[in-house]
Amino acid sequence: MAFIRVALYLHVPFCIKKCPYCDFYSLPHVPSSEEEKTYLKAVKTEVLYLKDFVEKLSGTALNITTFYAGGGTPSLLSPGFYQEFFEFLSSQFRFTPVELTLEANPDTITPEKLKGFVEAGFNRLSLGVQSLSEKGLKTLQRTYNLKTALKALENASSLFSNLSVDFIFGWKGQGLKTLKEEIKKALSFSPTHLSFYELTLEHEVSFSGFSPNKPVDLFYRFIEDTLESQGYVRYEISNYAKPGFECKHNLFYWEVKPYVGLGPSAVSRITNLRWQNPQDLKAYVETLLNQKKLPLTPLETLNPLEFAKEYVFMGLRLKKGIDLRTLSAKFGYYLDPWVLTNLIEKGLIERKGNRVSLTSQGRLFHNQVVKLLWKTMEKA
Template identity: 35%
Template sequence: MDTLEQPDLTRYAALLPDTGEPGFGVYVHWPFCAAKCPYCDFNSHVRHQPVDQERFTAAFLKEMATVRQMSGPKTVTSVFLGGGTPSLMNPATVSAILDGIAKHWHVPDGIEITMEANPSSVEAERFRGYRAAGVNRVSLGVQALNDRDLKFLGRLHNVADALKAIKLARDIFPRMSFDLIYARPNQTVDEWERELKEAISYAVDHLSLYQLTIEEGTPFYGLHKAGKLIVPDGDQSALLYEATQEITAREGLPAYEVSNHARPGAESRHNLTYWRYGDYAGIGPGAHGRLTRGGMKIATATERKPESWLDLVECHGHGILDQEQLGYEEQADELLLMGLRLKEGVDLARWQQLSGRDPDPKREEFLLEHGFIERIGNSRLRCTPSGMLILDSVVADLAC
C-alpha cells in the first residue's frame, strides 16, 4: 500500500500545550453502534430503528446541568466523545453537546476535543461538520491492517475504508489517532512488526496499540473457553509488547502510557486526565465520573441501558445510579493504579498525602532490586519497561 503524504506536524501546536496538571475533563458517551464487535465489553448497543437524536441530545444537556451542580464551576481542559460509535451522531447533535458543555463550564479556546469514529461510518461531509462544531481531534477504531483479521474482529470496514478514513482525518482535523489490536490468534512477531511499521507510516502524531484481551460476557469469551479461540501465551505476548515498544520508540512515537504512543507534545490530554487522577464529568448512558466536592472525591456511574437512562434523565434530571464517596486510601490506590501506567509515573508526595504513609520500604526495595520500578529524583516513582509487563502485580505490591 502507498504511504500517505506526511502532513505538517506543526499543525497540532495550535492546541493548548500540556501543563502537566491533571485538569478537568468532560466525557460524553454515545452508546450506539452499527454492530457489536465480538471482543467488545464496552457499553454499546445496536438499534435497528433510527435513534431519536434530538431526544437524546436534550437528555445529555439535562444531565449536564445536574452534574454541573455537583462539580461547581470548573475550567474544562479536554472533552471526549466516546462510545459506542459517536461518528453515528449527526454534526448538529455534536454541536449541541459541545455548546452545552460551554454553557455549563468554562471552555477555553484551544483545548483538546476528541471524537471516536469507526472507518465504516466516516463520510467527508460528516467529518467537516464535526470539525465545524469544534472537534479538533479524532480517534479512529482501525484495529487491523489486513482484511482477514478485520473480519475476524467483527469490523464492518476493510483496509481500503480504513485508509480513506485516515486520510480524511489527517486532512480535516489538527490531530488524529487510530487504534490497533495486536496479540491476535497465530500472530507472529514478524507479522506484527510489518503491520506496525505500516501503521506508523500512516500515523500523524498518536497511536493506541492494545493487546487483544478476552473479556467475560463477550462472544470471544465463549469461544476461548470452549478452546476454539487461542490467543498468544504470556511469553509470546511479552515478545509482541517488547517489539511494539522498540519500533514505536525508534520511529518517534514512544510510549507515554502502557498502550499509548505519541510524538512529544501530542499525548491525549483527556486520557492524561484519567491517568493523572484528575476530575472528570461523565455524561450519558454507562458513563463514569470522578468529581471532587468538599475535599472529597465522588465516584459517579450512570444507568447503562440507553432507554432506561433516557427515562431517568427525563424524570429526575440525571441517570446517575451510584454516587460513592471515596476514602483517602481508596483515592491513593486509584492514583497508584492509574499513575503507574504512565511513563512519567506517580507524584509520590500526592500519594503520601492521600494514603498517609510512605511506600513499604521492603516491598519498594524488592521491586527496585528486580528492576520493576525506579525513582525519578525524590518526587516520582514509575514502572520500568520490565515492570510494565507485570503492572498489576507491581500496583498490588505497592498498594499493600
C-alpha cells in the same frame, strides 16, 4: 464561585455491531434522526441537573478543559448533534477545551462528515482501525475491509493534524511479521498518536479470534522498539505519542484529576465522590426526561486508602510514574522501602529521587506490582 478544571466525557452507546471482545456498554443499533434528537435532549437535561448537583456538592463551578466523545461509535451521530451540544455547553459552563476528541470507526465517516466534525469543533480524531490486516479485520469481526480502513486513514489524516490510531494486537494468527506490516501502513499516514491494546476477554465469551498463549511480551517490545525508533514516546502502557501530542483528556484519569461523564454507563469523580450512570439507555433517558432527576447510581465516597490506591494504579501506567511525596502529602500513605528495593533489584521498577516508575519489563507486570504495593499501603 471558584472554578474546578475537569475533563468531560460523553458516552455514545450506539454501534453498527457489537464486537465480541468489547466490554463497554453499547447497543447494535444505528440511531435515526429522531432518536438522535431524543438522546441530545436527554444529555442536555443531564447537563442542567449535573451543573446544579456539582455546584452544591463541591461549591465550585466547572471549567471544562477537555472533551472526549467515546463509545460505542460516536461518529454514528451527526456533526450537527455535536455542534448544538457544544453551543449548549458554552452557555452553561466555562467551556474552554484545548482538546476535543471524537472516536470514529472507518466505515462511519466520509470526507464530508469529517469536515462537519471539524467545523463543529473537534480538533482530535481517534480512529479505531483495530487492524490493518485483512485477516485481522475478519478475525476481530470488524464491519469493514482493509480498503475502507486505509481510505478512512487517508481522509482523516488530511483533515486532522492530531490523529490517533487504535489497534488491537494478539489476535489468533497474528505474528510479528503481520504486526510490522500493520504498523508500517499506519505510520505512512503520520499519526501523532497510536494506541495498542492487547486482546483480552473480560468475561467468558465464545470468540475464536482469541489466542491465550500469544507471546505478549514479544509484541509489546516490538511495538515499543519500532515506534520509539520513529520518534514516538511510550508515555503510557498502551499509548504512544509524538512529543506534545499525549492525550490530554486521558491524562486526567491517569493523573487522578476530576472528570465528569455524561450518558449511560458514564462515570464521574469530583473530589472524593464518584458515581456512575446506569448501563441502560432506556433507563437513562426515562430518568432524565420523565422522572426529572439525575440517573446517577451509586454515589460512592472514596476513603483515603481507596484514593491512594487509585493514584498508584493509574500513576504507574504512566512513563513518569508516581511521586512518593504526593502519595504521602495528598493521600497520607507511603510505600515500604524494603518492598521498593526488592522490586528495583528484580528490574521491575526504577526510582529517581521521590519518583517511582515501572521499567519496560515492569510494564508487563503492572497489575502484579500494583497489588504488591497496595498490600504495603494497607499495612501502613
